[in-house]
Amino acid sequence: MTLFDDGTVSLSTVDDRIRCDLTLPDDEGGYQHQYLNNEDWELTESTLSRRDGDYYLHLGFRKPKPEKQVEKQGDDEDKTVHSVDLGIVNIATTSTAYFASGRELGHRHREFERIRGNLQQTGTQSAHRTIQQMSGRESRYVRDVLHRVANDIIEEALEHSCAYIAFENLRHIRERAPPVKGFHQWAHRQLVDLVEYKADAEGICVEYVDPENTSRRCPECGHTSEGNRARQAEFECEKCGATANADYVGAKNVRWRYIRRSLQSSRRTGDGQLALKSGTVTPNRGFVPSD
Numbered sequence: 001m002t003l004f005d006d007g008t009v010s011l012s013t014v015d016d017r018i019r020c021d022l023t024l025p026d027d028e029g030g031y032q033h034q035y036l037n038n039e040d041w042e043l044t045e046s047t048l049s050r051r052d053g054d055y056y057l058h059l060g061f062r063k064p065k066p067e068k069q070v071e072k073q074g075d076d077e078d079k080t081v082h083s084v085d086l087g088i089v090n091i092a093t094t095s096t097a098y099f100a101s102g103r104e105l106g107h108r109h110r111e112f113e114r115i116r117g118n119l120q121q122t123g124t125q126s127a128h129r130t131i132q133q134m135s136g137r138e139s140r141y142v143r144d145v146l147h148r149v150a151n152d153i154i155e156e157a158l159e160h161s162c163a164y165i166a167f168e169n170l171r172h173i174r175e176r177a178p179p180v181k182g183f184h185q186w187a188h189r190q191l192v193d194l195v196e197y198k199a200d201a202e203g204i205c206v207e208y209v210d211p212e213n214t215s216r217r218c219p220e221c222g223h224t225s226e227g228n229r230a231r232q233a234e235f236e237c238e239k240c241g242a243t244a245n246a247d248y249v250g251a252k253n254v255r256w257r258y259i260r261r262s263l264q265s266s267r268r269t270g271d272g273q274l275a276l277k278s279g280t281v282t283p284n285r286g287f288v289p290s291d
């Protein structure tokens with residue numbers, strides 16, 4: 001989407017780019033004009049919806065941070081890292097042991113797909129209309145859920161004074177079964193985007209790590225093996241016998257990988273503390289319980 005000063009907007013569609021007139025309320029003092037004409041605000045996530053044949057463009061605006069705040073990271077400060085594992089049973093699990101269940105989301109999606117399939121078979125005009133209404137409801141529901149999860153992740157990070165939030169790089173092909181695709185892949189992408197822009201407003205950096213072995217490595221002894229994941233939901237180390245929720249292990253390993261990379265590549269994260277449920281771990285000082 002591109003907004004132009006002449007009150008038009010260019011939208012890329014599945015066919016082509018189209019240019020439309022924006023119909024803004026006439027009152028020049030209206031708040032819409034304030035945002036559009038003020039250079040302190042920049043366009044962010046916006047949504048296009050259709051109601052009774054008319055198109056409504058809901059424009060999102062945000063105030064970018066001043067340049068100085070972006071360079072807030074000092075070299076000598078200890079930085080705490082929060083990390084997130086994205087999954088299906090749990091849509092998100094953090095290194096502070098916050099679990100956001102994905103069950104309801106998955107259940108609703110399957111139900112929607114089933115009804116949509118049935119309606120498509122009938123093929124009538126009214127079935128088509130019902131499908132459109134349903135998919136509007138579904139995407140509003142999913143957005144609402146993902147916004148809440150993103151807010152929770154940010155809240156956890158703030159509570160533990162984390163300067164970083166680490167995710168697995170979604171572009172990598174994940175080794176775990178079942179593979180994440182379709183709806184969940186899309187939901188993960190959306191969630192990461194939401195966390196990124198909410199984190200930005202709080203001065204928290206979002207970083208990505210290579211997901212290799214994050215589901216197979218034992219966070220207690222470091223032993224890495226396919227056999228550690230004999231069961232899907234549970235982690236059990238073949239070597240030391242440590243057991244844990246598999247998603248929680250994933251989140252801890254994302255954070256471990258991020259800190260290791262930071263230690264190897266730069267002084268950027270200082271001591272690189274890891275935010276844990278009951279304390280923090282640093283490579284130099286070991287485990288420090290929280291108050």
Ligand SMILES: [Zn+2]
Pocket residue numbers: 218219220221222223237238239240241242
């Ligand atoms: Zn182990």
